Amino acid sequence: MSSAAVKRLLSALTIEEKVRLTHGATDTDGTSTGFVPGVERLDIPNVRLSDGPLGVRTDEPATAFPASIALAASFDADLAREFGAALGREATARTQDVLLGPGLNLVRVPHCGRNFEYFSEDPVVTGQFAAGVVEGIESEDVIATPKHFAANNQETARASVSAEVDERVLRELYLPGFRDAVEAGAGAAMSAYNRVNGTFMSEHEHLLSEVLKDEWGFEGVVMSDWFGTESVVGTANGGLDLQMPGISAEELFESMGMPADEIDPGGFDYADGMPDPRTGGLFREKLADAVEAGDVPASRLDDMVERYLTQLERHGLLGESGGGRADDEGGADRGEGAIDTPEHRELAERIAVRGTVLLENDGVLPLADDADVAVIGPNVDEAILGGGGSSETTPFTDTSPVEGIEARADGDVSVARGIPRIEDVSLFDGFGGDDEAEDEESADASVDDAVAAAEDADAAVVFVRDQATEAADRETLALPGEQDELVDAVAAANDRTVVVLDTSGPVETPWREDVAAVLAGWYPGQAHGDAAASVLYGDSDPGGRLPVTFAPEGEYPANTERRFPGVDGEVHYEEGLLVGYRHFDATDAEPTYPFGHGRSYAEFAYRDAVAVDDATVEVTVENTGERPGREVVQAYVDAPEAPDDLERPPRELAGFAALSLDPGESRRVAVALDERAFGRYDESDGWTVDSGEHVVSVGRSSRDLRLGVSIDR
Numbered sequence: 111m112s113s114a115a116v117k118r119l120l121s122a123l124t125i126e127e128k129v130r131l132t133h134g135a136t137d138t139d140g141t142s143t144g145f146v147p148g149v150e151r152l153d154i155p156n157v158r159l160s161d162g163p164l165g166v167r168t169d170e171p172a173t174a175f176p177a178s179i180a181l182a183a184s185f186d187a188d189l190a191r192e193f194g195a196a197l198g199r200e201a202t203a204r205t206q207d208v209l210l211g212p213g214l215n216l217v218r219v220p221h222c223g224r225n226f227e228y229f230s231e232d233p234v235v236t237g238q239f240a241a242g243v244v245e246g247i248e249s250e251d252v253i254a255t256p257k258h259f260a261a262n263n264q265e266t267a268r269a270s271v272s273a274e275v276d277e278r279v280l281r282e283l284y285l286p287g288f289r290d291a292v293e294a295g296a297g298a299a300m301s302a303y304n305r306v307n308g309t310f311m312s313e314h315e316h317l318l319s320e321v322l323k324d325e326w327g328f329e330g331v332v333m334s335d336w337f338g339t340e341s342v343v344g345t346a347n348g349g350l351d352l353q354m355p356g357i358s359a360e361e362l363f364e365s366m367g368m369p370a371d372e373i374d375p376g377g378f379d380y381a382d383g384m385p386d387p388r389t390g391g392l393f394r395e396k397l398a399d400a401v402e403a404g405d406v407p408a409s410r411l412d413d414m415v416e417r418y419l420t421q422l423e424r425h426g427l428l429g430e431s432g433g434g435r436a437d438d439e440g441g442a443d444r445g446e447g448a449i450d451t452p453e454h455r456e457l458a459e460r461i462a463v464r465g466t467v468l469l470e471n472d473g474v475l476p477l478a479d480d481a482d483v484a485v486i487g488p489n490v491d492e493a494i495l496g497g498g499g500s501s502e503t504t505p506f507t508d509t510s511p512v513e514g515i516e517a518r519a520d521g522d523v524s525v526a527r528g529i530p531r532i533e534d535v536s537l538f539d540g541f542g543g544d545d546e547a548e549d550e551e552s553a554d555a556s557v558d559d560a561v562a563a564a565e566d567a568d569a570a571v572v573f574v575r576d577q578a579t580e581a582a583d584r585e586t587l588a589l590p591g592e593q594d595e596l597v598d599a600v601a602a603a604n605d606r607t608v609v610v611l612d613t614s615g616p617v618e619t620p621w622r623e624d625v626a627a628v629l630a631g632w633y634p635g636q637a638h639g640d641a642a643a644s645v646l647y648g649d650s651d652p653g654g655r656l657p658v659t660f661a662p663e664g665e666y667p668a669n670t671e672r673r674f675p676g677v678d679g680e681v682h683y684e685e686g687l688l689v690g691y692r693h694f695d696a697t698d699a700e701p702t703y704p705f706g707h708g709r710s711y712a713e714f715a716y717r718d719a720v721a722v723d724d725a726t727v728e729v730t731v732e733n734t735g736e737r738p739g740r741e742v743v744q745a746y747v748d749a750p751e752a753p754d755d756l757e758r759p760p761r762e763l764a765g766f767a768a769l770s771l772d773p774g775e776s777r778r779v780a781v782a783l784d785e786r787a788f789g790r791y792d793e794s795d796g797w798t799v800d801s802g803e804h805v806v807s808v809g810r811s812s813r814d815l816r817l818g819v820s821i822d823r
């Protein structure tokens with residue numbers, strides 16, 4: 111429902127002015143990712159939009175937070191809220207009004223180049239983190255833009271591929287996160303590049319208009335992904351409200367000071383990972399004519415503009431005290447935001463620590479303060495900030511693993527790269543990533559030096575990484591370069607070898623039996639070194655749990671070409687509901703590290719589980735170990751058989767709760783259960799709970815279930 115003020119504006123705007131509010135334009139100062147000019151005579155402000163999920167991306171620095179998958183590994187949705195609010199303050203400080211995030215596509219295939227920008231293979235985890243980040247951003251009066259709606263689960267051919275997926279699977283796996291983001295108050299949503307069941311998402315009337323807007327009650331703006339529109343009439347009538355960037359690629363690059371004739375396309379194949387940038391100006395050029403010709407109803411144009419103005423008003427951008435953040439006048443009462451504050455630096459480190467998952471530990475960790483440590487790895491001298499693409503953020507400051515460990519260690523620290531640097535890959539380099547380093551010092555690295563350092567040390571810590579970027583999928587889950595060989599050599603030289611995985615998602619760990627401990631630190635952002643040292647030395651318990659299953663490459667469900675990356679322009683979601691741990695549980699396949707897994711420096715015992723009501727279980731957790739620790743209690747629902755042999759995954763995560771306990775301390779914890787884990791989506795009846803016994807298992811991971819209770823429904 112729009113206000114009287116919005117209604118007044120709507121009747122005062124000319125058709126030409128209305129059309130101007132349905133697409134982006136050239137940014138007058140070239141700082142942001144997107145720009146929508148205002149209408150000066152009616153005090154409608156200029157609006158600036160910026161990427162993205164890991165930090166605010168303008169032409170100036172910002173806090174580089176850990177990857178979204180690291181945030182999700184914390185299993186702490188309050189942290190997501192705190193993070194979102196910090197992003198909102200940084201956006202305000204950079205005079206941005208809209209943040210292009212969170213990214214929340216489900217991790218369907220472990221290879222997806224953007225998994226680090228997403229949360230999980232599970233819809234409940236995804237939904238809780240999406241909602242938390244959205245609430246945080248919006249609490250600072252910045253518009254959040256959950257993306258990419260929907261089924262953008264791979265980068266290969268993302269601009270054209272059709273996800274062939276049935277309605278039940280969409281509803282149970284791929285849509286819930288978006289619904290949660292909408293219910294958390296997102297003012298915008300970004301349509302995905304890909305098609306779903308043959309129709310481009312930018313013109314998908316069923317999903318944009320019927321589901322997102324009519325059924326879920328979304329009152330915000332659906333914007334396109336950049337150059338992600340194909341038509342005028344189909345797009346407008348399908349339910350898209352704002353075409354971005356609204357200009358041609360040439361105009362966009364020129365505005366960023368990069369003359370079009372100097373742009374090297376960098377080997378982009380527009381039919382593959384990148385959209386065709388020639389379609390940028392469709393609404394600008396043709397929407398008015400389409401309305402005049404009656405092909406797009408005038409009421410649809412009004413709806414687009416009304417949605418846009420309603421969100422501006424809701425976020426304090428309209429009216430007397432309004433004004434876009436970048437406008438000279440107005441906007442003063444929204445404050446100046448905050449950027450690179452001690453609180454934001456601390457938060458970036460806390461998320462990295464909380465998201466670090468201890469996969470294995472034979473007792474080598476935590477390291478003794480006075481241990482002599484060899485710090486090894488091709489990239490030990492740099493913080494791993496993220497993957498390539500639109501989420502890249504430039505921090506004010508960062509700490510590398512070497513810096514973090516040197517600052518913390520009381521013993522001797524020796525450093526050896528071992529093998530040449532593994533380069534970042536980025537769509538901005540035309541995928542020019544190269545396994546081999548260019549710089550001389552790096553090229554001279556030798557495994558022998560690493561072995562010598564490891565032999566002389568009490569413990570060796572090897573940092574390894576993968577390469578991932580938007581617009582391309584990982585070709586393999588094996589670590590790039592000679593990193594596996596490096597780990598083998600170091601492990602042979604020192605039986606107290608710890609491996610830290612700084613990766614976008616699951617990777618192969620062929621040497622895991624030969625090392626003493628393995629940590630997943632994901633892409634930890636600017637606080638890389640400090641966070642790693644804090645966990646390695648036991649200043650913090652590694653609080654993370656796996657939001658994705660780690661398994662050998664061939665064991666994942668999307669294991670045929672039809673399923674991934676697809677054939678003849680279609681990718682068939684034939685695994686249906688059996689994505690991630692649902693597949694491993696249904697087939698008894700053995701994951702390397704199961705979903706939800708993560709060890710602690712403490713030990714935990716569970717007792718006295720009860721169902722308090724239909725939607726809550728309570729359990730007592732005791733720290734029976736000798737160190738303080740952080741436990742994540744997980745609850746999974748096993749539903750009764752559905753009629754007509756309809757498939758149900760064996761177990762579905764319904765909720766989780768994190769708590770910190772001192773040695774000997776015990777506490778009762780309540781876990782709220784998501785109703786959707788009990789139900790299934792029926793195409794005619796909608797969400798349906800089958801009557802009968804629902805077994806709720808409570809435990810430490812999808813494969814370490816400690817207690818069970820029954821809920822009859």
Ligand code: BGC
Pocket residue numbers: 143161162210257335336500
């Ligand atoms: C990405 C979006 C991003 C947009 C603007 C696209 O390539 O898919 O996630 O927000 O660019 O940078």
